[in-house]
Amino acid sequence: MENNHQKPHAILFPYPLQGHVIPFVHLAIKLASKGFIITFVNTQSVHHHITKSQPNSTKEDDIFTGARKSGLDIRYTTISDGFPLGFDRSLNHDQFWEGVLHVFPPHVDELLAKMVHSDPPITCLISDTFFVWSSMIANKYNLVNISFWTEPVLVLTLYYHLDLLIKNSHFASRDNREDTIDYIPGVRAIEPKDLMSYLQATDNLSTVVYRIISKAFEDVKRADFIVCNTVQELESETILALQEKQPIYAIGPLFPVGFTNNTVPTSMWSESDCTQWLSTKPHGSVLYVSFGSYAHVSKQGIAEIAYGLLVSGVSFIWAVRPDIVSSDETDFLPVGFEDETKGRGLIVPWCHQMDVISHPTVGGFLTHCGWNSILESIWCSVPMLCFPLLTDQFTNRKLVVDDWRIGLNLCDMRSITREEVARKINRLISGKLADELRTNIGELKKVLVNSLTTHGSSENNFNQFINDVKIKIRKKLGTVTLKHNGPSFNNA
Structure with missing residues (x-):
């Protein structure tokens, strides 16, 4: 010794x-x-x-x-x-x-x-x-x-x-x-x-x-x-x-x-417990939305994503960091959005991401493509809808969408529209393409598990x-x- x-x-x-x-x-x-x-x-x-x-x-x-x-x-x-x-x-x-x-x-x-x-x-x-x-x-x-x-x-x-x-x-x-x-x-x-x-x-x-x-x-x-x-x-x-x-x-x-x-706590925000809410939803039906701990999204981008979620009809959990637009801009969700999505949508300031995406009712992840989020998604076999915002996230998106085929691209450096958000969400959660993505990510999960x-x-x-x-x-x-x-x- x-x-x-x-x-x-x-x-x-x-x-x-x-x-x-x-x-x-x-x-x-x-x-x-x-x-x-x-x-x-x-x-x-x-x-x-x-x-x-x-x-x-x-x-x-x-x-x-x-x-x-x-x-x-x-x-x-x-x-x-x-x-x-x-x-x-x-x-x-x-x-x-x-x-x-x-x-x-x-x-x-x-x-x-x-x-x-x-x-x-x-x-x-x-x-x-x-x-x-x-x-x-x-x-x-x-x-x-x-x-x-x-x-x-x-x-x-x-x-x-x-x-x-x-x-x-x-x-x-x-x-x-x-x-x-x-x-x-x-x-x-x-x-x-x-x-x-x-x-x-x-x-x-x-x-x-x-x-x-x-x-x-x-x-x-x-x-x-x-x-x-x-x-x-x-x-x-x-x-x-x-x-x-x-x-x-x-x-x-x-x-x-x-x-x-x-x-070992690592979160810089208080985490909401979403497991009870998730347990009320059908298997694989919930979209998790989070843009990580650092990057910012424009107020218009947040609004289009909100309306896209509304139009899609899909159940969702959205972790909306208080400074997601900017630390001095706190009123950014469309008026009435939370009321209109009550029951099928849960909006929290922050949550324990692994607890959410490992839950069997989560079927997709609208993500900024941070590397931790990608590895966690693969580990939990959750396909991704990619919305990179800055730094390595654009390169990570290439790996997810083009190389490994375990996710969809939301948009390429263009302004997003609510119609596109809704359409891509539905493609990610259900249908033939969603099945293909799940098969691919399941194979990649085996690679991760075997490596350890x-x-x-x-x-x-x-x-x-x-x-x-x-x-x-x-x-x-x-x-x-x-x-x-x-x-x-x-x-x-």
Whole structure:
């Protein structure tokens, strides 16, 4: 049995968005269950929203208390993202991300300087790929540098080869080319409309988002290892091509298992319980509608979706985040909509998504195509109606609709109409096409389930990753003196 000083101690830094925190929590649990000591770092703002959303919680609460009771060594701390808690990060988008780019890294450095002599010493840094400081921090404190990618490897590969897109004028040109992109290693062909939203604009090299992407995807090339929340069989060609450049491990889907299901809170909004309402509906008849925890929808878009739901006649649950249009626009549903859909429609501010889509009465998901939502839909065999809004969601839609054929496209960068919404909802929920989608997604679910079995690809990759990390730690501790004037480590 390893004693504490022989156990790897990883410090985890998720990006300060709910869709990134969730897979980081599951990675922390998976690593801890394999004998790692974990220190998990949330921003004070993310922690504040999570604890505020929990009934009977206090700001001092530790989200991993339940996991520790089961014997896992997961420690928890918070740091400032550079802004006060009351600062509206959603409304002041660019200002906030400038802070993440410039103000947040010194807070990380300060925390590591304090913690590097913890018992046992921290040996691994696991940070979100979108952070720009990972290699600098890892080098300074002599840590194994692990980049955790929470989206499909297709998206990682496109960002990774930004230089090729620029060179071929498919990005950052005054007049971006619109022909097929067929020169990215591991990507057979992709249309410009299927690139991430940040790569579809022209002349945007000065934006804060581009500066983050540019720095982050140069930095990831210096990582010792990249782990990804995807499955080898879903993206084998793309993964193999990237593996020629760096060690990369597909270890997804990262879902809660056993005791951890719902015991580690990650939601930044209070969750409504919809199970009783769902139980009153026929099998496979309900459409679940949610556009995730971050993206915004125009007021007109919300209205057309509402009228489309009305016209479709389908029962639905709609998770309408209070800031879905904007934090200062709270009155956005059409007048009388809730009354007209009473009984067959349930509108909630937020809910536990897995509880809803795993319910047998749910037959479809109108989604923004966030990667967590896609993996959860496949796991629950729920076909999707795709309405991507920003970032990787457009590329994810391509995988769902074109490559895997487990969903329908709502619209392509056009304004949506209520008639189209109603028609597509009905095609998704019932009929020949709906049956085909269900068959396809059922086959894909088997791939996910098999990957997590004892000899499945994700389990094998995860074990290989752990072995490789331990070898790297031993090499680092045996050969290098810490660069911040701390003690040198000798071979154990």
